[in-house]
Amino acid sequence: MNQPAPDARALHTDVAVIGSGLGAVAAALAVARAGRGVVLAARHHRLGGQATTQLVPALDEHPHVETGGVSASYRAFRDLVRARYGGLANPGGGWVSRLCFEPAAAEHAIDALLAPHIASGRLTILRGVTPRSVRREGRHLTSVRLRADGAAAPDTELFAEVFCDATEAGDLLPLAGAPWTVGSEGRDAHGESLALPGGPRPDAVQSCTVGFVVEHLPEAAPCLPVGAPPEGYERWRDSQPFTLEIAGWDDRPHRYRMFEEGPDGHPPFWTYRRLRDGAVLGGPDAALINWAGNDYADRSSVDHPEEAYTEAKRLSAAFLHWLRTECPRDDGGHGHPELTLAPHIAGTPDGYAEEPYLRESRRLRTATPVRQQDLEPVPGRARAANRPDSGGLAMYHMDLHSRIGHPASAYAPTAPFQVPLSSLVAAEPDNLLAAAKNLGATQVAASAYRVHHGEWAVGEAAGALAARSCARALPPARIVGDRRELTLLQGRLAADGVPLAWTLDVPPGDPRFAAVQLLAAAGALTGRRAAELDIRPEDPADAADRHALHTAAARLLGDPTTPVLPDTAPADTATRWGDLAVTLADRVQHALGRSARTADGAHA
Known part of the structure; x- marks a missing residue:
């Protein structure tokens, strides 16, 4: 099956990313950053989607974007855009966003981010190509056939170990035979107040x-x-x-x-x-x-x-x-x-x-999609319900524009939320990942992920998971479903500046960042730290904090009953929360046979 069709040229890589938007860019960056080969097969000659070809270079973001809640790579994208204007904070001065700019600035920023990986040979970009068909071996996707713009150009059959669908409308899902949905699932499915009444309405796609x-x-x-x-x-x-x-x-x-x-x-x-x-x-x-x-x-x-x-x-x-x-x-x-x-x-x-x-794509159908209730504010807490399999962060209100046949818009607030890695994994084919607006979420919940930084976070998480799957020779579902493998992946993400939990006062670059992210995503935040987005790592950890940290550390090892470190300190000991988090995270990494600096098998 690794031989191309007679009328197509063959191209082989570790990970294939299909798409040209922000999710595709972020996915390709994450794969190349992990040291794996990646081919980015883009429909358009300009990369960037929302920020370029779709003409929305006024970034829809959350109110904390200047200080936290986004990854280091997304922040680098924003910084490069501003650099095109001599560091001007908001070149357009538009009031819908803190950063409005001309599409060419996004093109230059994306090119700058991708250039080192192209030069290294890890990244190849095909432009002006569209997926037309696939080949499978049982539950495994082996190749995607790509049609070029020019009538005389030969097709390319792209072979890979893992495929990321980062197309704007989830085009690869039906081609690959993955389960998918579109439109409204209906209020009967999950009890979402913003869903249309009754049963499913696949025709009710957003404007x-x-x-x-x-x-x-x-x-x-x-x-x-x-x-x-x-x-x-x-x-x-x-x-x-x-x-x-x-x-x-x-x-x-x-x-x-x-x-x-x-x-x-x-x-x-x-x-x-x-x-x-x-x-x-x-x-x-x-x-x-x-x-x-x-x-x-x-x-x-x-x-x-x-x-x-x-x-x-x-x-x-x-x-x-x-x-x-x-x-x-x-x-x-x-x-x-x-x-x-x-x-x-x-x-x-x-x-x-x-x-x-x-505003809407085909979405991966999963057994437990992200729902409206999963993103809503939780009384007494600053964040939405915690997702231990977090692969990134996003925050935007659930904003549904008019749906076909249903002109009324719908809106509901959210609390700061996460990108669960399980929402990216297709049950079949077993090596296909959602990497844009097509994650496993309901129409209502997906409306909060669809904006610029949300799509970037989904793509980056998918790319990191794809790279890890190749490095470990394990299907993505096995990586996400095995707690120890998941911890190693999350450690790599955090080491690369990807936040897994909302902790605004411990940004990427802080030496405690990776440890705090691992422990917080595993459920270590309690009391005041659960009620605020600042966790104050310099403050002492009381008995409840220490118990939560130890429990989270044990959970990262896949055994919540086994202590990682003896907790013998008296209740009034002034151990700083951040220091204890670092100590526990180091023990977890060593117990898994890696240090925090070599969490990825490709770097060991």
Whole structure:
């Protein structure tokens, strides 16, 4: 089975990552960082997905992002973006995010992150290829056949030990015969309040958006022809409807003005997703238009991708026409003809996104998917329910845009949560991992993972698991299901700056970071440390703290009944919590036959 089809060229690697978005980038980085060979098979020539081809380079993130809750590699991506602007914190000055920028900055950042691994020979990137078919041996996926853009280009049959599906719509899942779902599971399935009533509605996929970038050129307005309204303009104008007033997350209408503060005190619509602040950077302002007005929910972007893109792009053209002709002006008039498409910023011939921004993907069907209840706040605790098999962190509210046939949006808050590694593992094929928005979660829960840092965290966890699977010659499910193997994997993740639990005052770079992450993910946080995101490692560990730490350490070894270290200190001994965590983590690593610095078999 390792021989390619007669009409295809063969390519062999340890791990194949299929996709071109942020999850794919993070997965490829994690595999290469672990010393394994990886081929990144990307549909698009530009990598970055949400930040580039989907035109959402205004990062949807959580409020702690500047100080914690993301991995070292995601922070490096953000730092490289800012470096393109001389260290400017928010080049666009958009108020939806702490970091808004032009897509080219994301391209440069991603290229810089990947370049050392390409130079080392560990990473190969194929661009402009799409998965068309697979080959399997029983429950094992052996190869994926990739079709190139050019009609004359030969197909590539990509052979690997482990495959990561990081496509935008989970395209590899049905090709590989993996169990998957899409749309709403229905409230009957898991009792989620945000799920649609009744049973499953696979057709009820969330809306997609074809964003576009416009520049503000007031002096050139008389020379900018508006043109005729696009096809379907009146229908969409009235049915969307086109307006600067939207339903807010608090069930109240939020009213905006174009360039001035709105009547309810909301900041201007123009600066919502502004990507370029001309007053700071020079030249004209440029903004991304991704708004309720151009959310497309007439047809499923998963079931009918080409038709949905074409129609969503027409909708966006109609919304732009409305902005230029009928949108209420702050001075009492109508229309802003001074807004013009900016292809040179969008990186496309016409200024519209190269592909739609998908809020939903096919999702891996697992026995215990992540549910709404798993992400909700827990009374008296600062975090969502702990996941001992954590492979990373994310935090975003559960934000469901209109679903096909169900126009109402839905919203619920979350507590800081984790990426459970078990949600990435397919039951079949046994060497296929979800590495983007396609993790094993319900529609409701997946809506909280879909944003930039969430997709990165899922991809990075999948890549690390894939690399570990190759290094140990074990299926991914065996790695996750064996507590000792899981501890070694988590130790490697933490050593690479991937947080496993929310501990904001022990960041990557702190010498206690890896130990704290291992113990905290294993359930060591109790009392005040469970009620706050700061764990104060310098404070003493009382009797309850020591018991929790010892129990967590034993759990990391797969035997919660066997103490790792005799706990003979009297209750009033002023042992610092962080010091005890480090001591216990070192004992765990030695008991597993590794030190904290050589947790991965590839580095031993």
